[in-house]
Amino acid sequence: MQFLESILLALSSLRANKLRSILTLIGVIIGVMTVIAVVSIIAGMNRYVVDKISALGSTTFVIDRIGVVTSEEEFFEALKRKKLTMEDMEAVRENCAFCYQVGGRVVTVRKVKYKNQYLSDVYIAGATANWPELISGIDLESGRSPTDFDEDHRRQVALIGWEIADKLFFGLDPLDKEIRIGGRRFKIVGMAEKRGTFLGQSQDNFVIIPITTFHKIYGTRRSVDIFVKAQDLESMREAQDQARMILRLRRKVPQDKPDDFSIMTAETFMDLYRNFTSTAFLVMIGVSSIALVVGGIVIMNIMLVSVTERTREIGVRKAVGARRRHILWQFLVEAVTLSLVGGIIGILIGVLIAKLVSVTTPLPSAVEWWSVVAGLLIASSVGIFFGIYPAMKAARLNPIEALRYE
């Protein structure tokens, strides 16, 4: 009753002056909105990234020429490095005792044709026959992957991604059909299951051919990415150290110089990602706390004005028997109602932003229920924290002075 009355009073004064209300609540709205939007976007990415990055597997690492670079200088520095060759890969394969499987992969982008249909910008990967053991996340729908035999004889056979099958064959069985890549005919021996998109990019527009065939056709200019799978999690370190030593020796890297190649694990990508999300979280906390403090102060100010304007009302209430806690509650409920309205608007806008981002950009988003609860909690805490002073001021008013107030 008293409760409901205070809530209705707060709502009706919000309704009475819409522009002022929006200005009053804008701080809380922005604060809560930021929390919801950032948490939703990061949560969406988490699901994705953890899922996709871990496709590399926890016992697999990749050695490549460039690695993960975070600045332009690093990139140009890395470009000066010698490319990794098939011989480098063979050396690791021969000499690394802790490396259970070693493979190589080279990539280019080409146009793929079937009859008069074609697809441009398809990833053509030349891979050693053991790649299915090195990369998880690609499953066969039908047929097979290129084999050692195919590799040894540089046969022009291909495993195609789901999108190639879909766009060029329209659901017909592509097995044993011939596609053309740069004028050369490849027999389709297998087709992969659909993998979906990652950060907005299709993961199904690829063709895998034997790495030897790749080199025969496109030459050996490209650096080979070396994929290594360790025996188990325990031997990951040793496998990396050994592979590193072998490559440094072969590539004659002086003792005091850093590696001229880089070793990346699923952990490397996760670290990079965590780095990014923690920065995003920090920015979010910064923006939302400033907004919330500003919003809280505005609410406090509005409540102080309200207490002053209603001094007589407080006097009347006290005269007819209201105790301090009645008045305290009334004004506190009013402040919390105000900030909660701001919080709810903030949640709605935050969700909208998250949805908009996932629709218009490759970033996914997922609204987490706990972030909505957190938003409401944050908003009401702001109301309580900044409303308590005006409410106490109201509760302490002397009834006679309040009744005399003009």
Added chain:
Amino acid sequence: MLIKTENLWKIYEVGAEKVHAVQGISLEVEKGEYLAIMGPSGSGKSTLMNLIGCLDTPTRGKYFLNGQLVSQLTDDELARIRSKEIGFVFQTFNLLPRATALHNVELPLIYNGTPSAERIRRAKDALKMVDLEDRMTHRPNELSGGQRQRVALARALSNNPSIILADEPTGNLDTATGSEIMQLFGRLHSQGNTLIVITHEAEVARYADRIIHIRDGKIEKEERLTKQG
């Protein structure tokens, strides 16, 4: 004895100056009595009423209400007593402007914890008693001055208090409306309510059983009236 004060003093300190608003008033009021307090402006009538109404505590002296010593209580204890024992009627009505007549009348019942069904019933009864049952949903700005004061009277009645205190209840009303209100007071008195009315109009005071004249914070004289019907 419903009200018994012993040598009540109220001294206000304004800067270095001391204002002796009430200076040693001893007073007794019986249950069911109708008392008028008269006196010139600034004589301390309102101050005395605030003390009797438990809105304020005396600087010195004792005040017994229903045998309970109430002159040294805290804010909240006084509020509790007001919500049970006292009904106020003010010169300027003091209704909540945004609330309906019914809600205004309900207010004392909200604070003394009356359950809502009974609260509404009693508030409606109180409005009926002042002949305003057809104005329950009106807000103060939709009512005339006399009607507003009747709502205030209903509010004072709603918690069935031991005393109804009125400070210049007709001060903001024209003579005709004022005498209507005074007739209502008479009716309440005849139903057994204890009334204390502050006024400086003899016309208003003559409805009472007894008139106490105050000057400079002291009782100047007391007169007992005999009713002429």
